[in-house]
Amino acid sequence: MSELKSGSNLEKVLKAGHFAFTGECGPPKGANVEHLREKLSHLKGKVDAVNITDNQTAVVRMSSWAACAILIQEGLEPNFQMVCRDRNRLAIQSDILGAYALGVRNMLCLSGDHQTFGNHPQAKNVYDIDSMQLISLVKKMRDEQKFMNDEEIDVAPKLFIGAASNPFAEPFEFRVYRLAMKIDSGADFIQTQCIYNMQRFRGFMKRAVDMGLHERCYILAGITPMKSVGMAQYMAKAVPGMDVPESLIKRLRGAGKGKVAEEGIKFAVEQIQELKEMEGVAGVHLMAIEWEHRVPEIAERAGMLPRPKV
Amino acid sequence: MIVANRKPLAEIREMVENCDKILILGCKGCVTVCNVGGAREVSILASILRIARKKEGRLLHVDEMTIERQCDPEYIEQVKDRVGQYDAVVSMACGVGPQFLSEAYPAQRFFPAVNTTFFGGAIQHGVWAERCAGCGTCIIHYFDGMCPIARCSKSLLHGPCGGSANGKCEISKEVDCIWDKIVRKKMEEGHLKDLLDPKPPKDWRTARDGGPRKSVREELVQ
Incomplete structure (x- = not known):
């Protein structure tokens, strides 16, 4: 981690040793640019970079790279998410070049939710390569200035490479090894699945630190504030690989009518404060799903403001 | 082996809607093993189609035959004398069968009676799972x-x-x-x-x- 790999704001913030804070925004289900700009306006100046999701949960939305370009126009820094579900290696590489040409400097490499989850379950899936191979590909394009087939790239994309890790999916014992493989493949930073079981996450981080992974990669812990008891129950039951302890559901329920959202935010703020002190955690990735307007408040209360200028 | 499922009856009936005389042709290969297109299934489908048409008051003449394999020209040769006599031949083999038949006998119409699904095997009686x-x-x-x-x-x-x-x-x-x-x-x-x-x-x-x-x-x- 000596010279800058991409020169992105996120990279500079992390390299300077600041506790990073990234946000997230789902592109519109249509070409409603105004709605997108409105959502983004809440995040400006409150986070170091904004993840732009790529047809998340396999539901068709405005393309991630296009939403990234709009975000850049708005003066924010995108973290371009790309899934392997919808593109073969030709489309992957051309979209990487296109996104870079439009000013994208961070990219998160994902396998993607299977299309059976989404609104086009009849679709043919691609999965030409997987997320591990996508990480290696972006690194090769950046560091060797070569395409996957070894042909030279005329102006290579210099991207800060991100990957995901789910400490709560099974088999648990293997998760830290899979994280290590992603780092070996070239991940510069990691954003984890939403954390609700802090005890389990602490155990995961301890193993990562014991293996020295935090020194080879920046690990950002994922936080999603709960908006309602229903949301917590849905995540607990219906979202694979999500660990929502019963105690949290009980706490939210105990908040009483009209106060659950506030309790959800309070919990998220407590989590962020705890994560700031946790060894090996380099920042927080806040996924406030369709709750962008609450991000400034969460950032303020968690002591994440002002964001560093680097 | 190749695993298949019989098509819904309505779909098969629609295929043979305009036919008066058909041959249902089974295969003793994979589709016999997975209980979808062997002699037994040929016989069952033939009976169902006959009865269904009888109810409509329009008779359907259905002949039955099952050959060793439909993916082999040597065995396909065995139906040489039969094709040409039918409005359609309904193959109960995997997707290979009706194609090999069509290539061998271009003047005869062949319909598929099964949906070919995957390469796999039986994990328990009546349950097959994909492996390759x-x-x-x-x-x-x-x-x-x-x-x-x-x-x-x-x-x-x-x-x-x-x-x-x-x-x-x-x-x-x-x-x-x-x-x-x-x-x-x-x-x-x-x-x-x-x-x-x-x-x-x-x-x-x-x-x-x-x-x-x-x-x-x-x-x-x-």
Whole structure:
């Protein structure tokens, strides 16, 4: 981690040793640019970079790279998410070049939710390569200035490479090894699945630190504030690989009518404060799903403001 | 073997709607083994179609025949004298059968009575499961004999993804996560290291992605 790999704001913030804070925004289900700009306006100046999701949960939305370009126009820094579900290696590489040409400097490499989850379950899936191979590909394009087939790239994309890790999916014992493989493949930073079981996450981080992974990669812990008891129950039951302890559901329920959202935010703020002190955690990735307007408040209360200028 | 399912009756009836005389042709290969297109199933389908048409007051003449294999010109030769007498021949073989028949007897119409689904085997009586995707480059020796191409919903070479829970795939609680099995087996054996070496992207040219495939064995070509 000596010279800058991409020169992105996120990279500079992390390299300077600041506790990073990234946000997230789902592109519109249509070409409603105004709605997108409105959502983004809440995040400006409150986070170091904004993840732009790529047809998340396999539901068709405005393309991630296009939403990234709009975000850049708005003066924010995108973290371009790309899934392997919808593109073969030709489309992957051309979209990487296109996104870079439009000013994208961070990219998160994902396998993607299977299309059976989404609104086009009849679709043919691609999965030409997987997320591990996508990480290696972006690194090769950046560091060797070569395409996957070894042909030279005329102006290579210099991207800060991100990957995901789910400490709560099974088999648990293997998760830290899979994280290590992603780092070996070239991940510069990691954003984890939403954390609700802090005890389990602490155990995961301890193993990562014991293996020295935090020194080879920046690990950002994922936080999603709960908006309602229903949301917590849905995540607990219906979202694979999500660990929502019963105690949290009980706490939210105990908040009483009209106060659950506030309790959800309070919990998220407590989590962020705890994560700031946790060894090996380099920042927080806040996924406030369709709750962008609450991000400034969460950032303020968690002591994440002002964001560093680097 | 090749596993198949019989098409819904309504679909088969629609195919033969304008026919007065048909032959239902079974196959003694894979579709007999998976109880979908052997002599027994030919007989059942023939009876159903006859009765259904009788109810409509329009008789359907249905002949029955089952040959050794429909994917072999040698056996297809056996129906030479029968084709041409029918409005349609309904094949109960996998998708190969009606195509080989059509190629051999271009003047005769052939309909498929089954949907060909996958390469697999019976995991219990009456239940078949997919095991091979026919990708043309077998790699199961890296994964203790389990194929992630055919058996992982995302064909991941570096699984399991974040959707693996309780040994099941994120797409359904009915689907095993093959990566969960691979990882657990490697851990049990103390061979986890085998999985930590990254695998290169797969060359899909040997799979269907490379276009329709042909296998040529020079020593057998005359």
